[in-house]
Amino acid sequence: MKVLVAESNQKHRDLLVQYLEEEQIQVLTAADGQKALEVWSNEDPKIIIMDINMPDMDGFSIIEEIRRRELDHTYIIVATEHEEVILGRSFDVGADDFISVPIRKTELIYRIKASEKVISNQENQTVIYALAQLTETRDIETGRHLERIGMYTKVIATELKNHPIYKEHVTSQFINHLTLSSVLHDIGKVGIEDAVLRKKGIYTDEERKTMQAHTIIGASTIDKVADKYPFMGFLKMASEIARYHHEKWDGTGYPEGLKGEDIPLSARIVAIADVFDALISERYYKPKYSFEESKRIILESSGKHFDPVIVEAFLKHEAEFYAIAHLD
Incomplete structure (x- = not known):
């Protein structure tokens, strides 16, 4: 210490x-x-x-x-x-x-x-309290997915630390907390019923609203922990990420339709890490894409889904992303 x-x-x-x-x-x-x-x-x-x-x-x-x-x-x-x-x-x-x-x-x-x-x-109290919250639901994410998300976000944030736009905001403390907080991005999914969460076909409008609610469920769960343990300041970032990591740079995301820099930087970073990992991974609703195909989709989404500066950071470190994506 x-x-x-x-x-x-x-x-x-x-x-x-x-x-x-x-x-x-x-x-x-x-x-x-x-x-x-x-x-x-x-x-x-x-x-x-x-x-x-x-x-x-x-x-x-x-x-x-x-x-x-x-x-x-x-x-x-x-x-x-x-x-x-x-x-x-x-x-x-x-x-x-x-x-x-x-x-x-x-x-x-x-x-x-x-x-x-x-x-x-x-x-220790924070971890115990968070786990206690989860006992009432269930965890559907794999450990390797969460591990990769943390690694991707650290690579991007470390690059942004040297960028003229973000270097004053992205401190070592920011990076440490982002790496820790990022793994809680989808914690709200444990409150979504399997019939919706694991559906392979196209969602109905009602099912889509149900699925999108995981952002609010996740942020609310983390906020309860933060209220009980206010000294654990990283939970504020975790709540931001859970709530806003599905917002899009062009304002077409959810749950609030935030646009551009109105989306917290932490959530913008996690958004690209989460989408990239979903693309290169096999899921019950899709096959995995190749690294090159996944990279192409990320590039095409620059300025639409993703902050262009963060996409540039991704490109500068695509070799590290490739290595992380292919961890056993």
Whole structure:
């Protein structure tokens, strides 16, 4: 687990790094507020030890900005002398814990272990609660399909991280959460009856509406989990993906007919990964297409079904898509 030491005093910073590295903990550092936000955004540390008196941007402002932007909860420990005003404001803006200055190694390690336990418990509770939701329905997807979707989305998002349009939006944290969230894109299908879900022929209008409802069912299910565990911010992205991954760039998709950049970027990325995997896979309602045929369909859908920039990212990495598609 990564720990960011955001400390302006070099002597204090070096000592904290020494203490943590002696415990085999991966440490990131920042000496000012802007650098702290940059490292947090790019490296996605789960724990921050925060100096309140940071140059450029004080610790209070950094905490507020992190809480505004985070997708998942970052555990923040404020390092300060025991002053009630500082402690009170720290917790008001969103700090989780504090440690007294000067810092003793024993206390520091105990604080880190306690924070790791909190993070682990939150993650385990989320998984357990989600599984509990699924016990009332049934899962129809194969593990390999979901695994491939996660891999495809990571390839695309990593490419977009360097694109001038999306590079500020697609951070390391965004990529991590997208890879995790993407596997929940069709979770709503577990609430669709087999007579519709597995039908091989053409849907009636009523059956089509029933099938399309899996987007709403999925988002609603994830929202229930998110309400119970608000610190698990990646669930917001998962809900977006579940609801909007069948929207189309030209506005002809469902459930809301969103168009262009009104569709969340996460859903636009998953849309192309999901369609591509469906094309190259054999399904009960269709044979599998060749890689070249699948690629042709994706290209023809650029600007119609898919964001053209994301199609370009797909093309740049078609060799990786080919390798993932042919995993045993």
